Amino acid sequence: MSELGDALHLQQSGTGWTGELSDDWAIGEAINGGLLMTLATTATSRASESVGGHLDPLSFSGVFLSPGSAGPVRIEPRILRSGRSMTTAEVVVSQQVGGSDVERFRALVTLGDLDRYAEPVLKTVAAPDIPPPDKCLAATDAPPSTLTKSGFLKRFDARMDPATIGWALGEPSGQGEMRGWLRLADDAPIDAAALLLVLDAFPPVSFDLGSVGWVPTVEFTGYVRGIPAPGWLQLRLHTEHVAGGLLNEDCEVWDSTGRLVAHSRQLASARFAPTSVE
Amino acid sequence: MSELGDALHLQQSGTGWTGELSDDWAIGEAINGGLLMTLATTATSRASESVGGHLDPLSFSGVFLSPGSAGPVRIEPRILRSGRSMTTAEVVVSQQVGGSDVERFRALVTLGDLDRYAEPVLKTVAAPDIPPPDKCLAATDAPPSTLTKSGFLKRFDARMDPATIGWALGEPSGQGEMRGWLRLADDAPIDAAALLLVLDAFPPVSFDLGSVGWVPTVEFTGYVRGIPAPGWLQLRLHTEHVAGGLLNEDCEVWDSTGRLVAHSRQLASARFAPTSVE
Numbered sequence: 001m002s003e004l005g006d007a008l009h010l011q012q013s014g015t016g017w018t019g020e021l022s023d024d025w026a027i028g029e030a031i032n033g034g035l036l037m038t039l040a041t042t043a044t045s046r047a048s049e050s051v052g053g054h055l056d057p058l059s060f061s062g063v064f065l066s067p068g069s070a071g072p073v074r075i076e077p078r079i080l081r082s083g084r085s086m087t088t089a090e091v092v093v094s095q096q097v098g099g100s101d102v103e104r105f106r107a108l109v110t111l112g113d114l115d116r117y118a119e120p121v122l123k124t125v126a127a128p129d130i131p132p133p134d135k136c137l138a139a140t141d142a143p144p145s146t147l148t149k150s151g152f153l154k155r156f157d158a159r160m161d162p163a164t165i166g167w168a169l170g171e172p173s174g175q176g177e178m179r180g181w182l183r184l185a186d187d188a189p190i191d192a193a194a195l196l197l198v199l200d201a202f203p204p205v206s207f208d209l210g211s212v213g214w215v216p217t218v219e220f221t222g223y224v225r226g227i228p229a230p231g232w233l234q235l236r237l238h239t240e241h242v243a244g245g246l247l248n249e250d251c252e253v254w255d256s257t258g259r260l261v262a263h264s265r266q267l268a269s270a271r272f273a274p275t276s277v278e
Numbered sequence: 279m280s281e282l283g284d285a286l287h288l289q290q291s292g293t294g295w296t297g298e299l300s301d302d303w304a305i306g307e308a309i310n311g312g313l314l315m316t317l318a319t320t321a322t323s324r325a326s327e328s329v330g331g332h333l334d335p336l337s338f339s340g341v342f343l344s345p346g347s348a349g350p351v352r353i354e355p356r357i358l359r360s361g362r363s364m365t366t367a368e369v370v371v372s373q374q375v376g377g378s379d380v381e382r383f384r385a386l387v388t389l390g391d392l393d394r395y396a397e398p399v400l401k402t403v404a405a406p407d408i409p410p411p412d413k414c415l416a417a418t419d420a421p422p423s424t425l426t427k428s429g430f431l432k433r434f435d436a437r438m439d440p441a442t443i444g445w446a447l448g449e450p451s452g453q454g455e456m457r458g459w460l461r462l463a464d465d466a467p468i469d470a471a472a473l474l475l476v477l478d479a480f481p482p483v484s485f486d487l488g489s490v491g492w493v494p495t496v497e498f499t500g501y502v503r504g505i506p507a508p509g510w511l512q513l514r515l516h517t518e519h520v521a522g523g524l525l526n527e528d529c530e531v532w533d534s535t536g537r538l539v540a541h542s543r544q545l546a547s548a549r550f551a552p553t554s555v556e
Contacts (some may be wrong), residue, residue, distance in 0.1 A: 058497075058524070058545065059341075059496065059497040059545050061339035061341075061497060061499055062339075062386070063337075063339075063358070063366050063386045063388060065358055065359045065366060066359070080341070080343055080381065080384060081343045081344070081381075085547070086496060088341050088343060090384065103358065103359075106358060106368065106386060107386075108339060108341045108384060108385075108497070110341060110496055110497055110545070116522055117521055117522030117523065117524040118521060118522055119521065119522055120521070120522070121520070121521045122454075122487055122520040122521070122550070123454055123487070123517060123518065123519060123520045123525075124518070124519050124520070124521065125518045125519060176400075176401055209400055209401070218336070218337065218364060218388055219336075219337040219339060219386070219388055219499075221497075221499040221543065223545060225519060225521060225524075226521075240401065240402070240403045240541075241401060241402050241403060241503060241538055241541070242399070242401045242402070243395055243396060243397065243398070243399045243400070243402065243503060243504075244394055244395030244396055244397055244398070245395065246336070246395040246503075248501060248541075260519055263518075263519070263526075265499065265543060267336065267337050267388070267501060269363070272400070
């Protein structure tokens with residue numbers, strides 16, 4: 001069983017599912033949002049399957065309400081619409097805190113059949129040309145993490161394009177861009193639901209704009225366009241609009257055949273130290 | 279009272295609000311989705327205000343479940359989180375059909391204080407250079423609409439960049455791009471909530487890819503970045519990935535000062551006639 005498979009272990013419980021969140025997937029003081037999204041999507045797909053609905057996530061839009069913490073977690077999907085080509089659901093992820101149900105996030109998910117949308121490709125975004133993984137920098141080459149928890153970083157083999165890693169050496173480029181490669185540390189296969197984890201796995205682009213500190217996600221919308229072929233995934237993160245610390249972080253993911261398999265936009269609020277805006 | 283003001287008239291009713299949808303805002307067989315989103319956002323803002331929360335929409339993510347029709351409509355917002363700088367809510371829009379509640383759409387909304395995020399602008403997208411409104415083509419210059427209902431089109435003064443209007447003359451450019459200007463036909467002011475209407479007001483980019491027929495929105499995520507200055511709004515719609523008929527339509531809106539005031543991405547499913555993909 002892969003590390004991700006372990007993390008996605010779910011048990012049916014009443015109208016929903018229960019799982020267990022681990023600090024192995026924590027970054028800073030919270031369980032990584034992408035892991036929660038993949039967990040929620042996996043449960044939602046099962047709920048859909050149980051009513052004869054569709055299985056593959058096509059879109060996922062969520063709002064983060066409070067940070068996840070290690071311990072039991074409850075996932076409650078609810079089918080809103082069962083159509084001929086798509087199934088729409090809402091999913092709520094919550095944890096018990098001091099005897100009360102505390103919502104971690106809530107999302108709206110559209111499911112369908114990814115095979116149906118593979119062809120023809122009338123237009124697409126090509127992956128940028130970057131150095132191959134063995135010429136990119138691994139997380140182990142970076143300065144030690146100052147984060148209180150960073151188990152999350154050990155779950156991946158991430159290789160960053162040296163041109164977008166200046167921030168780790170105190171020299172952000174100011175472009176707000178991250179490029180690189182990703183696979184799971186145990187090289188387990190990435191399925192459609194796991195692409196949501198991938199979309200949230202890289203450092204925030206705000207680091208490349210001179211921001212310090214983690215950048216909590218306010219809202220995230222991801223789209224899955226295909227199940228990746230085996231091998232490295234290539235990522236590009238960028239931002240087009242940063243004002244008053246509020247930014248949208250866009251991410252594109254290509255598989256080893258060069259196919260765009262997922263993309264997303266998230267709204268996040270970053271803090272910029274005064275010197276970085278002069 | 280402006281036409282939009284009329285359409286957004288809401289009455290408090292129990293835990294929610296009621297309004298009235300009119301064919302004046304219909305396109306094809308449905309009430310325009312953007313109008314529903316603006317209505318929902320307006321009600322959500324009021325619900326937030328009533329609990330001391332924030333008023334301006336920052337993000338809006340919705341899934342469309344069934345088309346709206348002329349008649350009474352119910353909007354039910356629910357505050358999920360009341361934070362220091364943001365308030366998060368869910369909102370459900372439904373209509374009575376044959377005695378049952380039928381959900382039209384459901385959305386997750388983040389509200390905040392737009393003034394807080396105006397400055398500094400570290401990075402942004404500039405509006406493309408296009409001919410001024412008086413050199414662009416008005417809807418009245420276009421071939422008569424073949425849509426069964428098109429009251430919606432009369433609510434706006436839309437001027438399309440001639441370079442992106444070939445599709446109306448049977449010659450789509452294949453780029454999947456629309457550019458132009460927009461204001462309300464009665465030139466009423468556009469506030470933050472009304473920007474969601476604007477984001478969904480132009481023809482779908484799939485027309486410029488050779489698709490015929492309307493393109494129902496599956497999922498829509500919009501972001502408001504500022505309240506527009508008076509005057510024309512400039513729009514650019516484009517798509518970066520079209521595969522198997524599934525496409526993301528991106529929209530950017532700039533106000534008359536050149537400031538990016540809103541942007542969005544929606545997932546839609548288009549039908550492409552066989553000849554258009556040869």
